Amino acid sequence: MRVLDLIIKKRDGGNLTAEEIGFLISEFDRGNIPDYQMSALLMAIYFQGLNARETTALTAALAESGEMLDFSSLGAIVADKHSSGGVGDKITLVLAPLVAAAGVPVAKISGRGLGFTGGTIDKLESIPGFSARLSVEKFMELVQENSLAIMVQTERLTPADGKLYALRNVTGTVENISLIAASIMSKKIAAGANAILLDVKMGRGAFIQNRDEAFHLAETMVRIGKEMGRRIVSVVTDMNQPLGFAVGNALEIKEVMNVLRGQGPPDVERLSVLLGGYLLALVGKVRNPEEGQEELLRLLKNGAGLEKFKQMVISQGGDAQCLEDLSLLPQAKFVETIKAPKSGYLREIDARKVGKVAAILGAGRSFKGEKIDFSVGIVLNHKVGNIVAEGDTLAYIHGNNEDTLKAAFKELSGTFSIGEEKAEGFPLIYGVVPPFPS
Ligand code: URA
Numbered sequence: 001m002r003v004l005d006l007i008i009k010k011r012d013g014g015n016l017t018a019e020e021i022g023f024l025i026s027e028f029d030r031g032n033i034p035d036y037q038m039s040a041l042l043m044a045i046y047f048q049g050l051n052a053r054e055t056t057a058l059t060a061a062l063a064e065s066g067e068m069l070d071f072s073s074l075g076a077i078v079a080d081k082h083s084s085g086g087v088g089d090k091i092t093l094v095l096a097p098l099v100a101a102a103g104v105p106v107a108k109i110s111g112r113g114l115g116f117t118g119g120t121i122d123k124l125e126s127i128p129g130f131s132a133r134l135s136v137e138k139f140m141e142l143v144q145e146n147s148l149a150i151m152v153q154t155e156r157l158t159p160a161d162g163k164l165y166a167l168r169n170v171t172g173t174v175e176n177i178s179l180i181a182a183s184i185m186s187k188k189i190a191a192g193a194n195a196i197l198l199d200v201k202m203g204r205g206a207f208i209q210n211r212d213e214a215f216h217l218a219e220t221m222v223r224i225g226k227e228m229g230r231r232i233v234s235v236v237t238d239m240n241q242p243l244g245f246a247v248g249n250a251l252e253i254k255e256v257m258n259v260l261r262g263q264g265p266p267d268v269e270r271l272s273v274l275l276g277g278y279l280l281a282l283v284g285k286v287r288n289p290e291e292g293q294e295e296l297l298r299l300l301k302n303g304a305g306l307e308k309f310k311q312m313v314i315s316q317g318g319d320a321q322c323l324e325d326l327s328l329l330p331q332a333k334f335v336e337t338i339k340a341p342k343s344g345y346l347r348e349i350d351a352r353k354v355g356k357v358a359a360i361l362g363a364g365r366s367f368k369g370e371k372i373d374f375s376v377g378i379v380l381n382h383k384v385g386n387i388v389a390e391g392d393t394l395a396y397i398h399g400n401n402e403d404t405l406k407a408a409f410k411e412l413s414g415t416f417s418i419g420e421e422k423a424e425g426f427p428l429i430y431g432v433v434p435p436f437p438s
Contacts, residue, residue: 055181241384
């Protein structure tokens with residue numbers, strides 16, 4: 001097989017066989033295909049696309065490039081949940097302990113935040129002592145013992161995806177549904193769970209803003225998952241305004257604790273319970289998502305979810321004191337407020353801008369590996385649809401540096417749109433793929 005022939009085949013609109021795709025990925029992973037040839041192939045794929053068979057073959061080749069976890073010795077269905085990324089998206093941290101408390105083991109491998117979106121691992125690492133750098137063996141042991149563990153993606157899993165994604169990032173070839181679906185699903189398949197819930201975010205604060213594309217991605221990933229023998233459901237959810245009120249790592253952990261104590265923002269509680277209900281129905285723990293939602297709400301109200309979250313944090317080295325006394329979590333030195341310039345209905349809070357402002361403050365990264373400040377971020381005081389009076393506080397900005405605080409204040413001031421006409425707000429969920437029950 002010659003790489004050049006395969007590039008030309010795809011460039012001219014041909015279909016690659018599973019064998020050819022397997023060859024390309026394993027040779028690229030071994031360093032035997034130079035970046036310039038792989039870049040040409042990626043651009044050919046970007047324009048010509050991959051059919052369903054090619055996309056599944058690419059997923060399998062990426063997954064098989066590293067270790068494949070296997071939880072079959074647990075004798076139970078293991079669940080995983082993935083979000084395509086958003087602003088203030090702390091749903092995993094509420095949903096995972098609730099689902100684990102319902103008796104379904106959750107094994108979650110997460111990434112760090114990049115750009116305007118936050119990452120679950122960064123949020124957890126804002127708890128002093130918490131470690132997400134687990135060995136695969138320790139991860140599996142904790143899933144067995146506690147029914148819940150969250151670890152950071154390592155090079156032992158899907159190494160070829162890491163290399164391919166880095167190349168896509170610098171060659172303008174990220175935004176292709178087949179490539180995105182294969183990349184995400186390869187990590188889900190390698191991570192070993194047999195029931196997968198995918199949260200595809202759509203809106204201003206998500207990578208996908210278009211409804212057709214969001215559903216196309218959801219459908220593509222569900223098809224791949226089913227072909228690879230997984231139970232899978234994908235939910236397209238709103239990301240036009242931030243989820244909850246807090247955006248920023250330690251600030252979001254405080255909000256998660258409040259939700260698990262039954263005192264959190266209704267949108268975070270509701271979406272966590274709705275998505276978790278689908279997961280419980282998917283693994284067959286309940287007869288339908290509604291029954292799952294009832295059960296999760298019960299476990300939220302009786303504190304079982306909170307206890308499970310604490311158990312996970314302590315098992316992974318986190319300081320339990322900080323969860324009892326949230327003022328012990330990292331705190332910023334300064335807090336600035338944004339006031340409403342006029343009275344009216346709050347019509348828009350641009351989630352993307354809020355995410356960018358959080359990154360300016362130091363809560364996010366502009367390049368891989370950048371050090372972040374766990375204490376900074378934004379706490380909103382209102383949601384879209386609320387009525388505000390002139391002078392009301394719209395948001396609190398938490399910062400440690402006067403210059404970045406000033407820049408954040410300037411940027412954030414233009415983020416809120418207030419008008420005389422009532423704004424309806426956004427639905428939490430746009431659709432479920434496949435429609436439930438299937
Ligand atoms: N997230 C991934 O893991 N891969 C992509 O290609 C895009 C988003």
